[in-house]
Amino acid sequence: xxxxxxxxxxxxxxxxxxxxxxxxxxxxxxxxxxxxxxxxxxxxxxxxxxxxxxxxxxxxxxxxxxxxxxxxxxxxxxxxxxxxxxxxxxxxxxxxxxxxxxxxxxxxxxxxxxxxxxxxxxxxxxxxxxxxxxxxxxxxxxxxxxxxxxxxxxxxxxxxxxxxxxxxxxxxxxxxxxxxxxxxxxxxxxxxxxxxxxxxxxxxxxxxxxxxxxxxxxxxxxxxxxxxxxxxxxxxxxxxxxxxxxxxxxxxxxxxxxxxxxxxxxxxxxxxxxxxxxxxxxxxxxxxxxxxxxxxxxxxxxxxxxxxxxxxx
Numbered sequence: 001x002x003x004x005x006x007x008x009x010x011x012x013x014x015x016x017x018x019x020x021x022x023x024x025x026x027x028x029x030x031x032x033x034x035x036x037x038x039x040x041x042x043x044x045x046x047x048x049x050x051x052x053x054x055x056x057x058x059x060x061x062x063x064x065x066x067x068x069x070x071x072x073x074x075x076x077x078x079x080x081x082x083x084x085x086x087x088x089x090x091x092x093x094x095x096x097x098x099x100x101x102x103x104x105x106x107x108x109x110x111x112x113x114x115x116x117x118x119x120x121x122x123x124x125x126x127x128x129x130x131x132x133x134x135x136x137x138x139x140x141x142x143x144x145x146x147x148x149x150x151x152x153x154x155x156x157x158x159x160x161x162x163x164x165x166x167x168x169x170x171x172x173x174x175x176x177x178x179x180x181x182x183x184x185x186x187x188x189x190x191x192x193x194x195x196x197x198x199x200x201x202x203x204x205x206x207x208x209x210x211x212x213x214x215x216x217x218x219x220x221x222x223x224x225x226x227x228x229x230x231x232x233x234x235x236x237x238x239x240x241x242x243x244x245x246x247x248x249x250x251x252x253x254x255x256x257x258x259x260x261x262x263x264x265x266x267x268x269x270x271x272x273x274x275x276x277x278x279x280x281x282x283x284x285x286x287x288x289x290x291x292x293x294x295x296x297x298x299x300x301x302x303x304x305x306x307x308x309x310x311x312x313x
Contacts (some may be wrong), residue, residue: 028263029267029274030260030264030267030271033256033259034259034271037259039261039263040181040261040262041069042066042069042071042181043069043070044179045179046174046177046179046180047122047123048071048072048074048119048122048124048125049062049063049071049073049125049127049128050073050126050128050170051066051073051074051075051076052130052131052162053131053132054076054077054083054086055075055077055079055082056082056235056236057234057235057236057237057250058130058235059128059130061249061251061253061254062128062183063075063086063090064090064094064251065251065254065255066128067090067093067096070094070096071125071126072096072122073087073097074098074099074119074124075087075100075101076100076131077102077131078102078103083100083101084100087100099119101119105157105158105161106154112165112166115169116169119169123177124173124174124180125179125181126180126181127170127181127182129163129166129182129184129207131158131162132159132162132204133158133159135196137302137303138197138299138300138306139196151199155203156199156203159204159207160203160206163207167214171218174222175223177222178221178222179223180222181223182211182214182224182225182226183225183228183261184207184211184225184226185207185228186207186227187201187204187229187230188230188231188273188276189204190205190208190229191208192277192280192281192291193288193294193295193296194299195292195299196296208227208229208266211225211265212227212265224265226264226266227265227266227267228266228268228269229266229267229269229277230253230270231246231273232247233247233249234248235250246272246273252270254269256269280295
């Protein structure tokens with residue numbers, strides 16, 4: 001009898017210990033930034049920030065947020081006219097210098113020579129690897145590839161090559177100065193079931209894993225590398241225009257995500273998204289098949305609506 005009581009107390013102690021090990025780190029990473037505010041001053045890393053995919057959505061929001069902190073900007077994206085418009089919008093509001101570089105991340109690796117020449121001589125303290133593309137709508141892998149023969153090359157070039165090559169370009173100078181900040185935009189799709197968007201979620205899983213291990217490699221050299229994994233945010237990519245609690249504006253999202261610097265090396269960046277990720281992660285751990293099928297059903301509904309709209313047009 002006494003032996004049974006000992007095992008009961010031991011089991012309870014182990015359970016409580018596991019809960020503490022899970023709950024307190026989660027609260028620190030996701031709730032503390034909202035209460036305590038930022039631990040990291042981005043302006044301390046250098047005079048310039050480079051942002052890819054900077055003409056809209058999260059990329060543009062990072063540009064505005066960093067300009068507000070008096071960082072000069074290099075905006076890199078495909079459309080020169082949009083880049084110039086964003087540059088004017090920022091310089092009109094903030095007293096910072098803005099350079100623009102128009103390149104298509106889906107094209108050859110020679111674009112990185114163009115970017116390298118464009119940032120030559122600048123003290124780049126912050127790199128935001130934001131550029132990325134997804135599916136037009138959820139689709140089966142073979143059908144997505146059949147519709148666009150360049151699909152695989154384009155999504156890997158934008159979502160993976162951009163992160164690795166931009167990091168390769170800018171990290172050496174950061175290491176030389178013993179300080180630097182790299183923010184890599186992954187996605188919640190990297191850590192939850194995401195059928196019908198398999199290539200997109202796979203590329204974003206790469207970004208998260210690459211970031212995690214790279215941060216471990218270089219954290220002792222004064223480099224902070226963070227993976228940011230948003231859920232849905234109002235943007236052209238998500239096609240969501242009206243913000244809500246679960247789908248914030250890009251500006252609201254980025255202001256929240258910047259507060260997590262120093263708290264977590266990979267983060268959803270936004271408390272409601274952290275709850276969503278926790279719920280879906282719990283669902284997956286209890287019954288992975290149910291979670292996969294649940295998400296599949298939702299994305300099939302989205303696919304049907306998109307195909308119906310496509311036929312009308």
